[in-house]
Amino acid sequence: MPRPLTIEPNEKTILYTINLKTLFPVRRTLTEIFTRAPRRYVHAVDGISFMIEDGDIFGLAGESGCGKTTTGKTILRLVNPTSGVIGYRPRKQLLDAWRDMGYEPPIIDKFGSIDIAKIPGKYLKPLRREMQMIFQDPYGAFNPRYTVYQILEEPLIIHGIGETREERIDLVAKALEAVKLTPPEEFMHRHPHMLSGGQRQRVGIARALILRPRFIVADEPVSMLDVSIRAEILELMVEVKQRYNLTYLFITHDLAVSRYITNKIAIMYLGRIVEMGDTRRVLDNPLHPYTKALIEAVPDPDPKNRFRIREIPIKGEVPSAIDLPPGCRFHPRCIAFDQHPEIRKYCRTIEPPLIEVEKNHYVSCWLYGTPDEVMKLIKK
Amino acid sequence: MSEVLMRVEGLKTYFYTARGIVKAVDNVSFTLNRGEVLGLAGESGCGKSTTAYSIIRLVPPPGRIVGGRIVFEGQDILKMSSEEYRRKIRWKKISMIFQGAMxxxxxxxxxxxxxxxxxxxxxxxxxxxxxxxxxxxxxxxxxxxxxxxxxxxxxxxxxxxxxxxxxxxxxxPPLVIADEPTTALDVVVQAQVMNVLKKLQKEYKVSIILITHDLSLIAEIADKVAIMYAGKIVEFGTAEHIYLNPQHPYTRGLLASIPRIRGEIKKLEWIPGIPPDLVAPPRGCRFHPRCKYKFEPCDKEEPPMVEVEPGHYVACWLYAKR
Structure with a gap:
């Protein structure tokens, strides 16, 4: 019988979220203010729970607007969460830095995790040394007037690493070597516009690496690059992950890329995780009707495809994240909803929780357990 | 019997910039039959969009078509005055779906x-x-x-x-050029747009030139495929030739670099290096600095286009007789 998802951190867990929500208030119109209509919200991240273990490449996939980037930014506190827990196991170095600042964060589990959601803003800076981000657009992520050296030196100066300029030059050179921009002297004095897209993304990776973080949020790191160099950047990311013991949250809309690089994956739809588990299980045997539709839509380089029309099992378009459909938020677009009249009453009224249908494979859909069965399990 | 709709012969479109002459399209030739879909693929900057803009005669300055012929329904459309082209050809005979249509x-x-x-x-x-x-x-x-x-x-x-x-x-129009028509769209929407293109193509027997860097997308619709590199076509053939029996090292590299959503997970390959600066392209074969099969003639002489099997053309010294 399927089990509902519970987040129970273990000794390998490095990051987890419990019911994380990030809502953005919508500006009220004058009429709304006069009629005292309640404030409305964009439900960008609407109650998601997942767990990442040390060394994972955890994929977060979905269409644009599903909340995957907001999730990544919330975990780094670039955006503040509305509610929920972001558990993170800090290194000793981070706890020491906080102690020096006179801050003692509350420990929330027996493995010494802290709740990032509750860290006051002024104590976030030391956290940045542990958690970094790689951005999608290597053209827009850098100050065009900085040289590569200045781009990579800036985080060192901010965090007070490297006493002298010589030391910093040495660290910058090492970071450039790590991302194979060699010889480093040749690249240090170039400006971003003098680099190719692939080289620029390498600088982006070097900037994330230079503070020796443990956890990196990579937001669509290869989607702006030509297909022919994507593989090279992906391989580089795997290589530096192994060399520096990193863990990635890999955000992408490209399921083929996530199948290649991630070991776990969560599929998001309108702010919720609809399916999650080991990447191969989820992508080779998708259970949620939405995941099935996404996978069916991915083209592959087979010339036979031109003789058929791809039937994508999905209806309509993504609704607004302000006025969410009641019940399962996917039901207005769901083909299974049409095919299974017996579960319709649940789909329309009750939001399905994530349940474990096979080992390490969770899905949130009433097709795999009616509310009575699921509620019984939750009570147990 | 398939009827030839358009023949591009030795097309050259250069950009006269302050840095020098950028040979964006340099001696490109291909034939398109009526009702056929041609996929034009290559990395960014390989000249695939410039080829399209040359056909619809909207090359932005400082670009200029400097050579070659484009014979469309028996007429050289490059010989027409721009007024005549606008009246007779553009949109009536050849139309275009632009990149970033939004x-x-x-x-x-x-x-x-x-x-x-x-x-x-x-x-x-x-x-x-x-x-x-x-x-x-x-x-x-x-x-x-x-x-x-x-x-x-x-x-x-x-x-x-x-x-x-x-x-x-x-x-x-008998010919529609689609320049990256689904970039910036989500996969589900992309599949729907491709379905619309497929259905219309079947129904109205329109010829399409689909331009994209995504070889998976080309496989969705194209009968013939041209692979461009640094302003030249390096391989041309039917979809089966290109996907099932690729010959040029560049085509092989491109295909081996695509992650797949189905089947076994193969280790991805990539093409090291970056495309050349088209102001001063490398001598000989333009791909030789990135090619792992490079041998003696590659950096000296440009390889001719040879027909390796009926209808399958490759420009590479591995196949050419000297």
């Missing part, structure tokens, strides 16, 4: 107004007739004709893209 629509005109314009200008219809025609077109691409009254910002990206497709098909 931004190609006029934000202050309703969909109906801008679609009707095509009919009013080219066919001299009244506004009322033109709107009726536009409604037919919209339902053809799967959009509710009520949307004629909507403005671009009220439509989703996929719908805007389908409006652009509808506009390109408005005058029933």
């Amino acid at each position: 931004n190609a629509l006029n934000p202050v005109l309703s969909i109906g107004d801008q679609m009707a314009e095509v009919f009013m200008i080219h066919k001299g219809m009244s506004k009322k007739e033109a709107l009726e025609e536009s409604a037919k077109l919209l339902s053809m691409v799967g959009i509710d004709p009520k949307r004629l009254r909507s403005y671009p910002h009220e439509l989703s990206g996929g719908m805007k893209q389908r409006v652009m497709i509808a506009m390109a098909l408005a005058l029933n």
